[in-house]
Amino acid sequence: xxxxxxxxxxxxxxxxxxxxxxxxxxxxxxxxxxxxxxxxxxxxxxxxxxxxxxxxxxxxxxxxxxxxxxxxxxxxxxxxxxxxxxxxxxxxxxxxxxxxxxxxxxxxxxxxx
Amino acid sequence: xxxxxxxxxxxxxxxxxxxxxxxxxxxxxxxxxxxxxxxxxxxxxxxxxxxxxxxxxxxxxxxxxxxxxxxxxxxxxxxxxxxxxxxxxxxxxxxxxxxxxxxxxxxxxx
Numbered sequence: 246x247x248x249x250x251x252x253x254x255x256x257x258x259x260x261x262x263x264x265x266x267x268x269x270x271x272x273x274x275x276x277x278x279x280x281x282x283x284x285x286x287x288x289x290x291x292x293x294x295x296x297x298x299x300x301x302x303x304x305x306x307x308x309x310x311x312x313x314x315x316x317x318x319x320x321x322x323x324x325x326x327x328x329x330x331x332x333x334x335x336x337x338x339x340x341x342x343x344x345x346x347x348x349x350x351x352x353x354x355x356x357x358x
Numbered sequence: 359x360x361x362x363x364x365x366x367x368x369x370x371x372x373x374x375x376x377x378x379x380x381x382x383x384x385x386x387x388x389x390x391x392x393x394x395x396x397x398x399x400x401x402x403x404x405x406x407x408x409x410x411x412x413x414x415x416x417x418x419x420x421x422x423x424x425x426x427x428x429x430x431x432x433x434x435x436x437x438x439x440x441x442x443x444x445x446x447x448x449x450x451x452x453x454x455x456x457x458x459x460x461x462x463x464x465x466x467x468x
Contacts, residue, residue, distance in 0.1 A: 249400070285460065287446065287458045287460040289458075290455060290456075293455065303455070335401070337400075346391060347403070347456060348403065349400030349401045349402070350400050352398075352399070352400050
């Protein structure tokens with residue numbers, strides 16, 4: 246099992262460009278999450294999906310949209326990238342229940358110039 | 359949003375020494391998790407704690423769920439070079455999202 250996979254691993258965007266970060270898990274987990282990690286800030290929740298067909302805002306949702314494509318896949322979209330969105334983005338998944346033990350992907354390092 | 363206070367923020371220790379770090383919150387939790395993150399990787403779950411006062415070990419790692427439910431502790435015995443990384447705590451109240459700490463960066467001096 247690969248666990249949680251994310252693509253791409255690195256990305257550079259210009260201000261105003263759009264892109265979608267992809268995440269997939271093969272653990273049959275119901276809940277999936279997107280976090281961003283900035284120096285000194287720890288992990289901050291952007292959006293989460295408690296189960297297939299549902300999505301909810303986390304702590305820092307502005308500037309992002311998400312799609313729970315199916316039980317395996319949860320994508321994060323930046324419609325118009327801004328330098329403030331330069332960060333490392335992590336996808337995670339857990340069994341049923343949004344606060345259960347979460348398993349993380351390897352991350353996407355995004356730079357917006 | 360709320361974040362947990364972790365201390366120390368960073369540690370520089372010699373190989374073979376024991377390590378202690380802790381996490382405190384103004385809110386009570388009913389689950390505490392400890393993660394380790396290595397450079398360029400995502401956090402990896404080390405230990406999960408579910409009851410106040412619980413003491414759980416995973417190899418050289420031992421974590422405790424504080425009896426006040428507002429804190430948790432992680433100890434690493436006889437540190438080795440591969441222990442290097444950032445250690446995060448995370449807390450959860452029933453049916454709520456995880457709240458993460460800001461991390462403790464561990465550096466081991468040969």
